[in-house]
Amino acid sequence: MGQCVLLNADYSFLNVVNWKRAMCLMVKGKVQVLKHSEKIVRTAEGVIMKVPAVMKLINLIRTLYINRVPFSKKNILVRDGFKCAYCGAERQRLTIDHIIPKSKGGKADFENCVSSCKPCNNKKGDRTPREAQMYLKVKAYQPTISEFLRLKVKKLGINDILRDMGIY
Numbered sequence: 488m489g490q491c492v493l494l495n496a497d498y499s500f501l502n503v504v505n506w507k508r509a510m511c512l513m514v515k516g517k518v519q520v521l522k523h524s525e526k527i528v529r530t531a532e533g534v535i536m537k538v539p540a541v542m543k544l545i546n547l548i549r550t551l552y553i554n555r556v557p558f559s560k561k562n563i564l565v566r567d568g569f570k571c572a573y574c575g576a577e578r579q580r581l582t583i584d585h586i587i588p589k590s591k592g593g594k595a596d597f598e599n600c601v602s603s604c605k606p607c608n609n610k611k612g613d614r615t616p617r618e619a620q621m622y623l624k625v626k627a628y629q630p631t632i633s634e635f636l637r638l639k640v641k642k643l644g645i646n647d648i649l650r651d652m653g654i655y
């Protein structure tokens with residue numbers, strides 16, 4: 488059916504939850520529904536309920552604020568927009584490529600890693616982009632927390648919903 492946006496009590500973005508989890512939170516009275524989707528659910532007793540699209544927690548959850556986005560393959564793919572950094576292709580299976588290979592002293596961090604499709608990664612091999620005569624279409628950088636959340640919200644396709652509500 489879909490995903491539901493979960494906001495903290497101060498209207499900050501927390502997560503996207505499955506519609507089943509959203510219905511459980513709604514029935515338990517832990518959330519206030521801000522916007523319903525067009526989808527409905529019929530219970531075994533015949534009760535018809537609308538599936539929420541955007542929900543706000545009633546009680547504030549204190550989140551642990553970190554100063555950096557953690558390094559992971561998923562976070563690199565989100566930063567690069569799920570596109571190959573060399574050819575720009577949007578493939579299903581993307582890998583992580585080290586700009587300066589590990590064998591030549593390259594580190595595994597945001598400034599040295601980009602998303603890459605397998606053909607480009609194999610073509611580059613154990614060389615630098617200059618040696619392989621391949622050029623990056625994106626810049627490898629360490630994203631900030633707010634920038635990363637904005638990218639993640641945009642990728643989930645909920646940017647318009649949150650903008651209409653005046654949240655982002």
